[in-house]
Amino acid sequence: MRYFPLTDSEREEIKNFLGIKDTKELFSDIPKDKSYFSMNDIPSALTEDQLLIKFRELAKKNKYSNYLSFLGAGSYNHFIPEVVNYLISKGELSTPYTPYQAEVSQGSLQGMFEYQTMITMLTGMDVSNSSLYDGGTAAAEGVLLALRKSKKNRILIASNLHPEYIEIIHTYIQNLNFEAKFIEFDKETGKIDLNQLKEKTYENCGGFIFQSPNFLGVIEETKTISDITHSKEIFSIQVTAEAMSLAFLTPAAENGVDIIVGEAQSFGIPIGFGGPYLGFIGAKKEFLRQMPGRIVGQTVDTKGRKGYVLTLSTREQHIKREKATSNICSNQALCALRAAIYLSTMGQKGLKEISKTNHLNTAYFVKEASKLSNINIKYKKDFYNEVVLEIKNNKVEDFIAKLEEKNIIAGVPLKYFYSDFENSILINFTEIHKKKDIDKLINAIGETE
Amino acid sequence: MNKLQKPIFEKSRKGKIGYSFSPTEFSDDLITIDKKKLREDIKDFPQLSEVEVVRHYTNLAQLNHSVDSGFYPLGSCTMKYNPKINEKIANFEEFSTHPYSPHKFVEGNLEIITTFEEWLKKITAMAAFTLTPSAGAHGEITGMMIIKKYLSSKGDPRKTILIPDSAHGTNPSSAHFAGYEIIEIPSNKDGIIDVETLKEYLNEDVAALMMTNPNTLGIFEKNICKISEILHKNGSLLYMDGANMNAFMGIARPGDLGVDVLHLNLHKTFSTPHGGGGPGSGPVGVASYLIKYLPTPIVYKKDNNYFVKYHEEKSIGRVKNFYGNFLVIVKALTYLMSIGKEYIRKVAEDAVLNANYIRKSLEPFLELPYKSKTLHEVVFSDNNLNVTTLDIAKSLLDYGIHPFTIYFPLIVHGAMMIEPTETESKETIDEFIDVMKKILEKAKNDPEYIKGAPYTTPVSRLDEVLAARKHILKWENLGE
Structure with missing residues (x-):
């Protein structure tokens, strides 16, 4: 089989070297009565041409x-310009792991650094990370970031935020003793009811999360919203599910937004039946040490040459374990690189x-x-x-x-x-x-x- | 070539065009939005021709080590070969449909989801899976939430999760974000969870034990059935982190071993490319009594028709948009279909043979702190060497070999965690062993040389302290 380079004689050679007769001996720590289960109901291997036939049949079922x-x-x-598909399919970009060994990962690291830069240019925010899973989980991370920074336990949610995003936020906060309250939208304009936002006060509230353009397609009064939230000393968290709008509308930072999160699938990533996509986050620099996920920073090597490394890792799970700012490890790095290539091309x-x-x-x-x-x-x-x-x-x-x-x-x-x-x-x-x-x-x- | 590249922003020149798309058919007069809401130019945004974009990213690609370019024995990451047919199939245009398409137009995709779930059930003996989590850690938090919801629904909410000291950092972090307190339990001298020690930690607050199996020492938790039994007796659950499933896929099934909740990493065991840090996919499997707590949406097949359930009373709710990382699932299904029942077992057999070959070959030269049987990976220590694990790792770079995982697990001093996988030839592994011997020999005679490595990479050792202090996290225009 083409994915197994060992030959039978090499397997024998290794077994002799190890002093074993049967490979089964290597697995003797596994309870005997539970191992070597029957494979009868597992289908047989398909050859490459059979695989193509099989999946073409499946593809045809999609109308x-x-x-x-x-x-x-x-x-x-x-x-999606063809260069994006062409470049992203390079094995040197798609088959490395997370760039732990910076000396042989400068390609991925510089790509991520440039992606971070592009997100800050598009949003006007001070800092970006190198990716989150998708728009919905980015919204949840945005909420957790605001609550961590404010040390509060309540979040206000605009009811015209993408319903799936609301569900995901709810899933994430339900076990953490955080509470969500809603601000309704005006059925006539499709926009957040600003009077309600002004009048409603909740103790211990850390932020207001809203979407613009919102789920009904309407551009919110983002600047006014941020002014109101700031007057109530809570953070303003903008969600943008259609990243293409970032190039048309006033950047979040200019509207006083503290944190922007969202979905950047629009930047060169196929609709793909819903994934993999690309969650993005941008924030004011005061949030830096509380940010979730990987961040790439610029530094120098021993000869003074410019290079890039994963940095601020004292926020992360592999150092801080249960005290980390997020549990995220593998993220959507290749999707972020796709976005960077798309944005460079356009x-x-x-x-x-x-x-x-x-x-x-x-x-x-x-x-x-x-x-x-x-x-x-x-x-x-x-x-x-x-x-x-x-x-x-x-x-x-x-x-x-x-x-x-x-x-x-x-x-x-x-x-x-x-x-x-x-x-x-x-x-x-x-x-x-x-x-x-x-x-x-x-x-x-x-x-x- | 391997030439360092200027930031793309410094290659940009005003007026250059890299795209071609038909111009709008409408005039700006149609815009009714208040001008104040519209943005100006995107300051300093790249402007390059198509060929310059191609060269920038092609040159960047050449600065990377990758599975396609060479040996990548990064422990617990299962850097196996990523088959190219998987990519071709995942790129079929027909699969890239809209997630809100009426179901009748996407039956092929719904069939892929349910078919893949069936495969996973057969291989793991779990009763059902959700395919929506995006990565291993996302699967962990989903699994923890399922446990929390189940216990709360039973009126027996519990506060703590037991996690062995050899666990990956995502385990405690995921449990924490599911609202649990973490209690670390020590591994015994064999590197595994000790049944008697575990008993001491059990009380009515323990919701579950989160066990990586085989653990990060590459050792199978041989008391797993007993552990499951005493956990269940205590009203606690057994969560298995399946990041290392490559070690025994096809040999035994977690469901048969008493596991209640399991996550798998499609970007490890199931051959999908890791992408330099994602996208991955982290399906979660559960025992039958936990099915109703799985996250939504739930895709299922009934009488040859496909349905999607968006709400389920007891579900933990949604953890991810749409159906998860669908195109990653397509690749993993292609992989399973290509190995089939004839080769599924071969994956673990060859992976474990290769790991043991490395173990026995290097054991005379390096300290092996845990002598239990090795499965898919082996962990050595840098004790008694006059150079550090980091120095050896950096020296490997000069030989075109990606280093193993270093300084993890934390319970081994200067850990070198080596996982060859089944997709490496004996020649490659022999070469690695030879290189390791050469480096260790050189370390004896000329440690300063090893401490200065690497010498041949595009950049030498990078100043991480400076990066953490200076916070240069984006390119800034400092003028020409």
């Missing part, structure tokens, strides 16, 4: 790619152009679809690349089915997440949609009467 899809909601289909101009195109495509849809009588676009002000569509004359299931007949997957039904959005879907436009695609969607919606 998704036959459809024009407008699904978003935390996973965004963007164009560059200043490309990223800004693409980011704007996302918005313009959405704006064109909003303008044209507003003329239709059978739907209503709920939040026409301050959207980025997603909008909520209220379906008037159809049940949401029927509406979706009618569009599917035209090979369109229209959007994510919001009733999965909110009880009072019975007949609405969340719909996303990126640069991969052309005018003719958007027109096709508008015509198809018009014909659902």
Whole structure:
């Protein structure tokens, strides 16, 4: 078998050297009555050509790619330049471990250092780490970071934060004696109810976590939110699930945000049925010693040459064990490198152009679809690349089915997440949609009467 | 070449373009957002041509040691060969679907998830798995939360987790973030958990024992069945960290050994590339009485149809977006299908043969603090040497060999933790043994030389103290 370089005669040679007759002797510490179980119900090995046939069959069972899809909601289909796929598939980048031996890992380390730099440039924050698992766990780490720093035990959560992110935050805090309280959003604007944020006070609260653009696609009044949270002496934690918006909207730091976390899948990472993705975090420098995860720093070698190492490891589990700032070890390093390659390829101009195109495509849809009588676009002000569509004359299931007949997957039904959005879907436009695609969607919606 | 690279930001020149994409079909007049909310240029962001991007990252790649380029015996990390067919299959465009797609359009993906779970169940004898955790430590915290939820639901919340002193740092950290207090228990002179010692630590506060098996000394916890029995008698659970499952995959099954909760590392035993620090995947398997506590979503097959359950009353809740690191799961399934029942056992057999070959070959030259049977990895000490483990590690770099794991486990002075895996040839291992002997010989005659290593790497030893003091964590524009 091609993955086993030892030959039978070498196996014999090693066994003779070890003074054993049977390999089984090496496993004699394993209880005898529990070892060498029957393999009968395990399938036989497939050869490489058989594997391709098998997985092509599985691939054919996915009908998704036959459809024009407008699904978003935390996973965004963007164009990926071929150089990104080409470079990231290099074994020298994909097959090392975490760079513990810096002298032979400068490639990975410099890549991570440059990724950290790009995240700080995009968000305006002082520091970034080298990656977290995904947007949802990054949100949970953001909450834990704020509570650790503030030494408080309550967190305020905007109810229009991605519902999966809320679930993950809840999972993470449920065992730690932390408590979550919610700030509602205004059903008319889709934005956080600022009056409620101003008026509600909770003792022992360490931060307010909100999403912008939020789960309903609406850009929040981030600066005002930060001003309010600071007046109440709690941290402002922004979540951005669509990282492409970072190149279009005012950076978090300029709006007074203390911590930004989110999902950077949009930067060159395929939608991949939901993973692997890329959690990012940026924060003001006062949070540095409380940050979760790996951080790369610049230093010099014995000859004074510039080099990079994993640093501030006294925060981490391998040193601090149960007192570490996070339990994270392996993170999403290759996804972060993918993002760095994508961002380098798109560059200043490309990223800004693409980011704007996302918005313009959405704006064109909003303008044209507003003329239709059978739907209503709920939040026409301050959207980025997603909008909520209220379906008037159809049940949401029927509406979706009618569009599917035209090979369109229209959007994510919001009733999965909110009880009072019975007949609405969340719909996303990126640069991969052309005018003719958007027109096709508008015509198809018009014909659902 | 191996030439150090300037930061990409210093290669950037205004006006250079590295991408090609059709321009927008619409005018800026469509923008109704208040200008104050829109950003200016991204200060100092890279501007390069396509070829310059390719060269930057190609040159960076050449500064790395990797499994593809040479021997990588990093203990407890299972740096085995990453098959290329796995990558090709995971890159099939049809698999890259949207996670919120209607299920009827992604049946292939749902079949992959349930099929992989079936494989894992057969290999481990656990009753069910969640595939959503992103890495080993993520699996650990998920497993700890399952235990916590189960015990709380029973009205028997317990406060502490017992963890052996040889455990990886993520174990105590994961247990801590699941709300537990940690009590460390000492290993015995054989390097394993002592049943009598364990009994002394057991009381009504103990929720579980978190055991890495084989442990980080490469030794199988041979009393595991007895340990499981006395834990259960005490109302406590047995958690097994399966990071080292490569040592006995196909030989025995954790479920048969009395394990209640198990996590596996797909980026170790199941051959998916480690990526320089992820993405990994850390599936968690449980005994049947814990199934209802598994995190959501739960993908299942019924009458040849696939369903997804998003809410389950007793579940710990969601630990990760969507379905986990799906494309990593595709690679791991490809691997299992390619080895099949004919070779699953061969993985552990060859891995353990290779580790024992190294042990016996180097035992005359290095102190072996624990003499118990070695499985997949062997741990030596730098006691009685006139150079340190770090010096030897750095010397290996000059021979194109990645060092073993160093200074871990903590219970061995100057630990050198060597894990060859099954995917190394005898020639490679012989060469490693020879190089080790050469380094140890040189250390006797000329220790200063060894202490100055490495000499041939792109950079020499780096000043970590300076890095930790100066905090240069991003590139800054200091002008031309």
